[in-house]
Amino acid sequence: MKKAATIFTLLIAGVLYAQQPFKHTLKLMGSRFDITVVANDSTEANGYIDLAVNEISRIERLISSWDANSQTSEINRNAGIHPVKVDAELFNLIQRAIGISKLTDGAFDISYASMDKIWKFDGSMTVMPTADSIRNSVAKVGFQNIVLNKENSTVFLKLIGMKIGFGAIGKGYAADSAKDVLISKGVVSGIINASGDMNTWGKQPDNKEWNIAITNPMNKNKVFALLPISNGAVVTSGNYEKYVTFNNIRYTHIIDPRSGYPATGIISVTVFAPKAELADALATSVFVMGIEAGLNRIEQLPKVACIIIDDKGNITTSKNIEIEKS
Template sequence: MKLIIKIALVLLIHHSCAAQPFKQTLLLMGSRFEITVSAKDSMEAGQYINMAVDEILRIEKLISSWDENSQTSEINSNAGIKPVKVSAELFQLIERSLAISHLTDGAFDISFAGMSQLWRFDGTMTSMPTDEEIKTSVAKVGYTNIILNKESNTVFLKLKGMKIGFGAIGKGYAADKAASILVDAGVTSGIINASGDIKTWGNQPNGEKWTVAIVNPLNKNHVFATLPISNGAVVTSGNYEKYVRFNNKRYSHIIDPRTGYPSRGIISVTVFAPKAELADALATSVFVMGKEVGLNRINQLPKVECVIIDDEGAIFTSNNIKINKL
């Protein structure tokens, strides 16, 4: 759930700059995308936005596990059978995903897609899964069983029934790629907001940086801090709207792929990083790792910062973040 970040877009009514921001909202990859570009007029902006949309659709076709003709689906259908040759782009995305898995001790894991849907957060769950059911559900999860061969560009899932999916990294990657296409086309500034996975570049046409407003989900009407951002990404993961409650305990929809149990203790993680792909993966990972381990890991990464809100509403930040508290 990525709902609590807001980008403050300043319309340049009182400025004489040639370029102005134009925004369009679309449904892409099953999610709400907002694409903002600086352009001289609406026609030019429309051309740029169409370029971004085409790139996002291309990425979706590459990584979709629902499209039986995608390379990702081919990998999954050959789990435990044979390696599958894939494009260099998909190979490198999987390679980076495994690096993040290693970095987070498995808190991030694209093979989580193989876990059976024991936990449902749509109101239909009536009882807690048993320990045995949860143990069985994670039997086919484990990034160390994803075998890459650089020489042949092949991907092999060792265990029959394994699956990979890019739900925790795909929209961030799409935002990065769309932004890259637009930069190459000469768009000097803009924002790709992929349902809360936000990639920015350049500044507003008036020269000011884009501004991120951070909201505490326990008090959604109050912005407690802002942060200027340019040529970077910000992603928030939250568990405050999708959860179940059993035996007076609250279980969130963010599951630890190592154990099969929901993460606890945190309600919101906001990560700032150079790329949305990395911020997307780390936001979920910090949830799973917990406050202390998560902050420690973030503090070791260059150009990466985070803001954590625990389940009591307390706010914690990484060492070097500079936010403007209101």
């Protein structure tokens, strides 16, 4: 009996090791997605990847503010007019977003979409906007003006011209949803990389954990650190590619929705969390809040950690993480 059990164990191990990772790169939600699944062969892997793509496309149809037929666009069209009934999934996503807004004192805010686009990070901006124009640019921003009615599943934006958008959370949510679908179909391991929003589960076929590379913000062509992650998400936000400089101050493309001014002082934030949606939102928020306030919020949350690099190259980590440079 013991011998049979041993043979059975070896057979199982052999099956697992026979599996291998298969990766496809696609453009979804206007961004690059790398979808990796561990499967027995390419036919099986392609079927799984198609399931992930279908789920990500479904999420995009639900939350896209560029699609006139989406429920998000319907909410925006009726801002200041009347509430809009939405699917429970979208209602719950908005409700969670408002929860993160409260946690971060408004540093994260899906109504940032109401902001006037007065900052340009394409090299064409030569003069800093005036204080009045910056203040006016966020006049219609404010999560407090998003009214939810759970009983009726409706969303109402109080101000005419107000908008919501999921640019700072949507890809993370799509990665989470695709991961859940694949797990439900029996995919034992994989990675969803939504333009840097990484979501992993399981381990590699040789039973080693997945290693996530953190880009060196001082040299984006080099890896700063390699960190193992087996079931969770990691998101890095950086301003080393999109920024403007006025009076020797670097202003990042990540803008504080409360003031209208771009974040300063930080060039990279990496957040580890159970869900990519949360990591995505927090990475942006820490940029806006700054190192001290950002760490304070991160360390209040279970199973969440972060690495912050300032514009002098100094590294700050939350208490529950240790890193080794590569």
